[in-house]
Amino acid sequence: MTTDHKPPTILVLAGKRDGTLDPLAERAGVSHKAIVPIGGKPLIGHVLATLEQAWDDAKILVSIHDPAVLDGVAEVRRLQAAGRLEMRAAQHGIVESIETAAEGIDWPLLITTGDNALTTAEALHAIHASGVEQQADVVLGLAKREDIQAAHPDGQYGFYQFKDIAISNCNLFWLGTASAFSAVEAFRSGGQFFKNRGRIIKAFGLGNMIRFLLKTETVDGAMGRLSQRFGVKVIAHRFTDGRLAIDVDNERTYRVTEELLGA
Incomplete structure (x- = not known):
């Protein structure tokens, strides 16, 4: 597939969170969640097939602790043979x-994750175009609660409520340079970032934290404040x-994803 914009480099994060075995991986008897089977192939196989479809020549990097676990993934072998895919050693933090x-x-x-099996080529092109055309430094891919619940009522239970909409992230992130x-630095602590208020205050500042908790800020307003704090242009797509x-x-979202893949 070709577009008007030069293809991005694509990074797939497929390491172990905090270096521990994921419960879904343990249930499936595998070492990494990225190779948990679903819909007839490993999770990361769905992701890589979509990336392959999105661009004919984009370089793809996979960050994983043990690259050997992907030896049996057909999409990995095919993209490596084409010279398009390289492995990178996952570190202790995101x-x-x-x-x-x-x-x-x-x-x-362009960054996504090895468990993002429902991402689409259209979504990848859209966030890339948004970053290029708006000359952004950081683009966060978001979806609003109503659209997520319309896709599946059990698809997502946790939302970030802003003044205008409630949103959830789409595991799609774009970095311009x-x-x-400087903005990504806020997430250095990794893990369940938004469940720890201390991490949020340290990263974004007390004032921004209060605005978020009181729901007095719109999504675009919040992006503007983040841009000011970190000195880079942050936008939401x-x-x-x-x-x-x-x-x-988890088990619930595995079931939902399996159902949507089947549909």
């Missing part, structure tokens, strides 16, 4: 993994396809 993978790349960088790491906010995090 930001460290991104920094390591991004060394020497051609910018911009290396300077974007709002998707209307609610499926994009459903990734495989």
Whole structure:
């Protein structure tokens, strides 16, 4: 597939969170969640097949602790044979993994995860175009609650409520240049970031935290404040396809994703 914009470098985060075995992986008898089977192939197989469809020549990087676990994934073998896919060593944190993978790349960088099986080529092109055309440093892919619930009533239970809409992220992030790491730095602690108020205050500031909790800020207003705090242009790309906010995090979302893949 070709577009008007130069393809990004694509990074798929497929490591183990905090270096521990994911419950879904344990249930499936595999070492990484990325190779948990669903819909006839490993989770990451669905992701890579979509990336392959989205661009004919984009470089794909996979960040994982043990690359050998992907030896049996057909999409990995095919993309490696075509010279399009390279492995990167996952680090102990999300930001460290991104920094390591991004060394020497051609910018911009489009980031997704190995469990994002419902992402689409259209979504990838849309967030990339948004970043390029708006000359952003960071683009966050978001979907609103109504669209997610329309895709599946059990698809997502947790939302971030703003003054204008309630949203969830779509595990799609776009970084324009290396300077974007000043904003990514906020997530260096990794894990369930938004469940820890101390991490949020440290990263975004007490004033921004209060506005978020009181729901007095719109999504675009919040992006503007983040841009000011980190000195880079941060924007939100709002998707209307609610499926994009459903990734495989637990038994419930595994079932939902399996159902939507089948449909």
